[in-house]
Amino acid sequence: NWSVSGDPTEGALLTLAAKANYWREVLERGEPRVGEFPFDSVRKRMTVITEHNQKLYAYTKGAPDIVLGLCSEIMSGGKVSPLTEEMRQELLRVNEAMAAKALRVIALAYKPVNKREQANQEEYVEKDLVFLGLVGMIDPPRPAAVKAIRVCREAGIRPVMITGDHQVTAEAIARDMGFPLEGKGILTGTELDQMTDEELVAQVEDISVYARVSPNHKLRIVKAWKKRGHVVAMTGDGVNDAPAVKEADIGIAMGKTGTDVTKEASSMILADDDFATIVAAVEEGRGIYDNIRKFIRYLLSCNIGEVLTMFLAALVGVPLPLLPIQILWVNLVTDGLPAMALGVDHSDPDIMKRKPRHPKESVFSGGLAGKILGRGIQIGLGTLLVFMLAYYLSDGNLVLSRTMAFTTLVFSQLFHVFECRSERHSPWELGFFGNRYLVIAVSLSVIMQLAVIYLPALQPIFKTAALNGLHWLIILAVSGGRTMLTGLYYLLFATAKKAGKPAYQ
CATH class of the missing domain: 3.40.50.1000 (HAD superfamily/HAD-like)
Structure with a gap:
């Protein structure tokens, strides 16, 4: 198997010559190269000078319109004859026809260099050439x-x-x-x-x-x-x-x-x-930037929720809903693992159908700051609501109330992390299992949260109490209510879309 190393145009010409049983190595032994005028984009041609039997020959290749302008003769049937204007125009028409087929066309010409002392003069060598022919090669788009x-x-x-x-x-x-x-x-x-x-x-x-x-x-x-x-x-x-x-x-x-x-x-x-x-790199870059925004959205909204829970409780004069060790647990376990999983999340399916963002655009642009603030307030109010409800319904059972607030905060964040996977699509559209690392992180967080609630050895450390079915119903309704409502809307919307009707009818 043969393969081209180097410039593909030169490789195509060498291949053409090899098919006619002309090999570069053999030719150079009998007719060594003694000079060269290299190609550049202004001249649009190149010339090499070789020596054979103590005589010099110049061989030129380049753009057909350029090379034809340097030729005064043409070789046809092994004979050299003057190149007339009619022949020149016909050759240009052939060049146009070949080019219209997406062929890269190169003209070939040669000339015996009779004056050895002028062999290094471009103006002399590349003049009055003998036209040899046109070569067409195609480099089809991948x-x-x-x-x-x-x-x-x-x-x-x-x-x-x-x-x-x-x-x-x-x-x-x-x-x-x-x-x-x-x-x-x-x-x-x-x-x-x-x-x-x-x-x-x-x-x-x-x-x-x-x-x-x-x-x-x-x-x-x-x-x-x-x-x-x-x-x-x-x-x-x-x-x-x-x-x-x-x-x-x-x-x-x-x-x-x-x-x-x-x-x-x-x-x-x-x-x-x-x-x-390059296009794949653009897609990867957009995905990385999106994941940075997901990470920021999740952590900031969760932290705002935690701060608001404590701040509002102090304002209304109720006992603190969370203990320091519980806040530390949330920050180390519930925040950390899902946030890291978001950093390796998949891109949105339509990421390459968006317009490019401005390079000076803020990372909080596109309404991200509002989403962070809104969700943070919702998490904080929901956690405080569950705490106060449990506190008054349980006749001041502070351990139970804090356990419910603690769990509400944790599960609010775990539900929210799936919403952070995309700013344009709901988790029901993307699916909950598209990011296996996130599923593992959330599962571990749930297991560890259940452990600190139900394991007798951990309850004294985290000051928690076991929860019953009614407690869980309240916790899940507050923490996951928004996600469930968006799922219901998506279900209705998808059903209506399949039926060809608007979702609101």
Whole structure:
């Protein structure tokens, strides 16, 4: 099995030659390379000079329109003849037809170098070439990349394709990958040169594909997007891509084909050179940020509930509902385990259908502060209500009242942790068993809470008393009432949705 190592275009040309039984290693032994004019994005061509039987030959490959402009003759049927204007136009039409099939087209030419002393002069060597032919190669879009483009658009991320390929080739590839090309959807480097920076800024949001561009064009494009107030990510691999990669808010260098200069200029290196990996990283990042918000929401609302319970009890002049050891138990066991499990929770199923958040957005944005405060007040009032109800119904049995308040606080937090799994979906939509770590954490918390209530050895330590069925009914109604009501609403809504009727009818 053969595999290409290095530049895929060079690998495709070597493969083509090998199929015709021309092997690079064999050719270089009989016709060694003695000079080279390397490729760059401005020249759009490269030339090597070899020596055979004490004679020098130049071989050039590059963009068809560029190479054809350097040719004065053509080889056909083994004979060299003048290259007429009609032939030139016909070759350009063939190039357009190949490019329309999403082929990357390269022109090949050669020339005997008669003046050895001028072999190092680019202007002499790359002039009056003999045209040999056109080579078409295809680099079909990976299915994962096509899907990634679609996911990007759904996520509010605008992908833009910037390539040095011919405009027709770029347009064909862009259509295959799902880029919108309505209106002025594609712009060439030549057209870009004729635009001022102000004109580019005004039109940049309408352009999805740039063809035949140079590294300087890439830098202008990045600056134009930033002037429109967007957060810009830019990928690059060559040395000349480094300025654009550095200018972008998020510079991404290719791990396999990227140069050291570009990697140094970047803020992230893409190890597998796959665009789909960038989209996966965006999804992972959104999930991590969501989990941070879940963690904050859960801990702060629970702590507000605990503080309010003690504060309001002091205000109304009733005995303290909780003892220090009970508060410590809640903070160490009931708060800690579920909160850590939230940190590894799964992302929402529609996380990549949201618009990007502003980079300066507060972590409490989107109504999170109100949710924290509201749920904290509810937990605090519910705990105090159960304490006062138990205290007066039990004729001042302080141990029983504190046990019920203690348990209400714990179970309010355990019910609430499932609500914290998403800010947009109820736990009934997501399911209660989607996060096995959370299920384990909640189960352990329940078992340990039951242990401090019912085990005789622990009751004196935590100052608790055994609870009966009526006590549990009150505790679960107060602590889990909200969750049960949302479950009932979801059940009615889901049933109505299946029947095609509004849920409120």
